[in-house]
Amino acid sequence: MAEPEWESLEQCLEKHLPPAELREVKRLLYGKETRKLDLPSGALESAAKGDFELQGYAFEAAEEQLRAPRVVRVGLVQNRLPLPADTPVAKQVSALHRRIESIVEVAAMCGVNIVCFQEAWTMPFAFCTREKLPWTEFAESAEDGPTTRFCQKLAKKHNMVVVSPMLERDAAHGDVLWNTAVVISNSGAVLGKSRKNHIPRVGDFNESTYYMEGNLGHPVFHTQFGSIAVNICYGRHHPLNWLLYSVNGADIIFNPSATIGALSESMWPIEARNAAIANHCFTCAINRVGKEYFPNEFTSGDGRKAHKDFGYFYGSSYVAAPDSSRTPGLSRTRDGLLVAELNLNLCRQVNDVWNFKMTGRYDMYARELAEAVKPDYRPHVVRE
Numbered sequence: 001m002a003e004p005e006w007e008s009l010e011q012c013l014e015k016h017l018p019p020a021e022l023r024e025v026k027r028l029l030y031g032k033e034t035r036k037l038d039l040p041s042g043a044l045e046s047a048a049k050g051d052f053e054l055q056g057y058a059f060e061a062a063e064e065q066l067r068a069p070r071v072v073r074v075g076l077v078q079n080r081l082p083l084p085a086d087t088p089v090a091k092q093v094s095a096l097h098r099r100i101e102s103i104v105e106v107a108a109m110c111g112v113n114i115v116c117f118q119e120a121w122t123m124p125f126a127f128c129t130r131e132k133l134p135w136t137e138f139a140e141s142a143e144d145g146p147t148t149r150f151c152q153k154l155a156k157k158h159n160m161v162v163v164s165p166m167l168e169r170d171a172a173h174g175d176v177l178w179n180t181a182v183v184i185s186n187s188g189a190v191l192g193k194s195r196k197n198h199i200p201r202v203g204d205f206n207e208s209t210y211y212m213e214g215n216l217g218h219p220v221f222h223t224q225f226g227s228i229a230v231n232i233c234y235g236r237h238h239p240l241n242w243l244l245y246s247v248n249g250a251d252i253i254f255n256p257s258a259t260i261g262a263l264s265e266s267m268w269p270i271e272a273r274n275a276a277i278a279n280h281c282f283t284c285a286i287n288r289v290g291k292e293y294f295p296n297e298f299t300s301g302d303g304r305k306a307h308k309d310f311g312y313f314y315g316s317s318y319v320a321a322p323d324s325s326r327t328p329g330l331s332r333t334r335d336g337l338l339v340a341e342l343n344l345n346l347c348r349q350v351n352d353v354w355n356f357k358m359t360g361r362y363d364m365y366a367r368e369l370a371e372a373v374k375p376d377y378r379p380h381v382v383r384e
């Protein structure tokens with residue numbers, strides 16, 4: 001059932017499992033239990049009034065003698081389109097700005113230090129259509145477009161780092177498009193940008209019609225609240241992509257996404273969680289919600305009939321920690337804000353126990369991969 005009838009895995013487990021078994025199932029599916037955050041009543045009221053889900057959890061770390069706890073609150077925002085996809089472009093962007101502004105107000109009440117929105121948050125996920133206008137009109141300058149200026153105001157007002165994944169129009173390089181995340185410091189300054197390194201060619205995700213693979217490598221942004229990186233959507237299927245953000249020192253890797261139930265839902269709970277474990281860092285997986293309908297039919301090249309919708313975006317945003325614990329997901333059906341309190345000291349603590357950075361054979365992998373990508377490479381296979 002890849003559609004919205006089913007609210008969430010968590011709700012289903014709570015409903016059907018006796019408490020003792022539920023505890024064991026959760027131990028395996030979610031790791032060590034995260035503490036529920038006591039969020040301000042004003043924030044809960046505002047979320048209820050604004051018709052979005054608000055949940056909060058904390059990951060604990062052991063006390064250290066020499067380092068103070070490095071506690072940071074992240075906010076993950078998932079949302080549906082407030083207006084139909086065929087509404088004029090400027091109206092849609094403005095409605096999304098207003099929606100996000102109200103959710104970020106609540107994030108501020110909850111003490112969020114770093115907020116991240118979903119992939120291409122200012123627009124419908126129209127790449128399935130392969131049409132250019134009007135969808136390319138949603139593209140903006142990453143440095144000083146209206147959405148970046150809007151996020152700069154939010155960042156300054158709330159003393160919050162803002163990660164804003166959007167469709168970038170790069171005027172300095174021939175007006176080309178990129179799938180980009182802009183990182184804005186809590187001072188309001190644009191710290192920089194990260195581009196989507198892996199572009200899907202699967203199902204209706206026809207994004208390669210619009211933009212190429214990112215050319216900025218794996219930047220890590222040093223913020224007042226920790227070192228962060230952005231691995232955009234389809235990059236989560238690539239373990240080496242996660243690894244390189246971690247090699248550059250990311251404590252937290254955000255994964256703003258747009259993906260649908262029929263395609264990826266069974267992979268969703270595993271991939272970001274595994275990346276947190278493998279790289280001794282926190283990961284934040286964010287997905288959009290709902291169904292988006294487009295004016296013209298499109299085909300998927302799979303023999304199915306032409307259709308006007310992409311499928312169901314199943315939300316389920318969550319945060320995973322290096323010790324294999326994770327928060328429950330937000331629902332599959334509603335807009336939501338997930339607040340997670342992270343003690344970043346946990347990253348090094350788990351590193352010291354499991355030693356993946358020490359035992360990883362990066363030099364050997366680098367040598368063998370350098371050979372494997374050569375045109376005359378012969379796979380190392382031993383035969384009788």
Ligand SMILES: NC(=O)NCCC(=O)O
Nearest residue numbers: 200205233234258259264
């Ligand atoms: N937005 C995007 O890259 N989606 C591709 C499908 C997936 O990665 O689940």
